[in-house]
Amino acid sequence: MKKSLGLSFGIAILIGGTIGVGILRTPGAIAGLLDNYWLIIACWFIGGLYILIGANSYAELATMLPKAGGSYNYIKRAFGDYAGFLSGWFDYITNAIPPAFYCIVISEYLVILFPTLESQMTVISISFLVAFTLLHASGVKSGSIIQQLTSLIKVLFFVALIVACFRYSGLKFNPIEKDTPFFEMGIVFGFFKSLQLIIGTYNGWHSVCFFAEEDENPGKNIPKSLYTGAIIVIVIYILINMAFFQVLPVSALANSPLVAADVAKVVFGNSGSVIVTVIAIFSLISILNAYMMIPARILFGLSRDGFFIQKGTKINKGGTPIVALMVSSLFGLLLISIGSFEILFSFATFMSVIVWGLAYCSLIKLRLKEPNLPRPYLSWGYPWSTILVIAATLALLAGFAFSDTKNFVIILIISFLSYPVFLLLNRRNKGE
Structure with missing residues (x-):
């Protein structure tokens, strides 16, 4: 693959x-689950x-094995072909799901602006998917330029929203509406379910690793990208939640499907709500652009190792893996037709954490x-930092299995079904 990407990308x-x-x-769903400002x-x-x-562990893995596909490569190298096959397809499904629900949510926001389009939501979702498929089919540079531009503008928009919310509220914390003992079973359930949703919103924090093979200097750029990007995202997420709850109490936002729009109506009035909805659409277009690029890189890596068609x-x-892009887009088209946001989001998060856990284990195995x-790049605090993140991953998975039995x-x-498929593909590869 062409080495044409750098630190800014x-x-x-x-x-x-x-x-x-x-x-x-x-934030609305989490407020409904916990109903406690500080716990949220x-x-x-x-x-x-x-x-x-x-990110500390991934920085070492991605610079050690700078190949397209990310986590799959490290797990395969450490634990063998079947572990690589299973994690690769888990990772692919996890990252091929987002374009579908981003298209769905963009259509929902457009309907807020133009209510007459409500009957056309599926058509709008599909149109966005097709448009971005064509954009990325034109080449890596097009997607890279749009990603850098939209990401910068998105950060500025969120900073402006945070500042506006804090100025409106006068920096006064809202009183906790209900103080429920944490160790009640319902709160434990809500805590892990909330963490599942929150980890889902952080999903994408290691995106740069999928493009390591296309980076001009992965040894330097990937660690810098991981830490810089992760810190910016964490700060924005915590501040935006604090800002939302300065404007409206936890109880008012509980189970709201569009928290940003609810807050904007209070801060800016009706016209401000429209402005924030436009910002939301723009933000979603930026993340859709990113996730149109990622699944194709994973599928490219799987294909190269004989776990998909040659x-x-x-x-x-x-420079685009064109067949992998087209297959991923068709998968997204299918998901738009059958999936709801909440189901897709929770399922993708569960699978993501499994893959991350295997990647962390692969760091120890490869050492x-x-x-x-x-x-x-060497992971700081090794092995204790890696052991800590593995323990945290196991705790998260146990909590997810408890709170989300269906997806588990x-x-x-x-x-269970993956192993016979793996054996068939292995037999085919040996036959070749």
């Missing part, structure tokens, strides 16, 4: 691939701390198995 793809639909929609802020902080420690490795003149591999069962079924 790395930071932009991380910010653009993370900030978007989650932070605009999940603590959840966002814990989620941010988790991905920051994770044509999946085809690169067009613009022991291949100590002489070139490592341009689906993932177990997919895992």
Whole structure:
């Protein structure tokens, strides 16, 4: 693949691939689950701390094995072909789902501006998917330029919204509406369910790793991109939640599907709500652009190792893995037709955390198995920082399994069915 990407793209793809639909929609759901200001802020902080420690491990992995596809490469190298196959397809499904729900949510916001379009929501969603498929089919440079521009403007928009909310509220904290003991079973359930949603909003924090093979200097650019982008996202997420709850109390925003719009109506009036809706659409377009690029890189890596069709490795003149892009877009089209936001979001988060956990384990395995591999960046605090993030991942997965049994069962079924498929592909590859 062409080495045409740099540090500015790395930071932009991380910010653009993370900030978007989650932070605009999940605060209402989390407020409904916890109904406690400080517990909500603590959840966002814990989620941010988790991905920051994770970035430390990924910085070493991605610079050690700078290949298209990200996590899949590290897990395969550490634990063998089947682990690579399973994690690669988990990661692919996780990252091929977002374009569908971003298209769905963009159409929902457009209907707010133009209510007469309500009957055309599916058509609008599909139109955005097709338009961005054509954009990325034209080449990597087009997607890179749009990503950098939209990510910068998105950060400025969110900063402006945060400042406006704090100025309106006078920096006074809203009283906690209900103080429920944390160790009640319902609150424990709500806490882990909230963490699942929050980790979902942080999903995308390692986006730059998928493009390591296309980076001009991955040894320097990837660690800088990971830390810079992650810190910016964490700060924005915590501040935007604090800002929202300065304007309206937790109880008023509980279970609101569009928290940003509710807050904007109070701060700016009806016209301000329209402005924020436009900003939201723009923000979502930025994250959609990022996630149109990521799944194709994973599918390219899987194809190169014989875990998908050989044509999946085809690169067009613009540097785009064109067959992988088209297959991913068709998958997104199917999801637009059958999936709801909440179902897709929770499922993708569950699978993401599984892949991250396996990647963290692969760091320890590769340190022991291949100590002489070139490592341009060494994870600080190793092995304790890695052990800590593995323990946190196991705790999250246990909590998710408890609070989201349905998706846990689906993932177990997919895992069970994957092995016969792996054996068939292995037999085909050996036959070739």
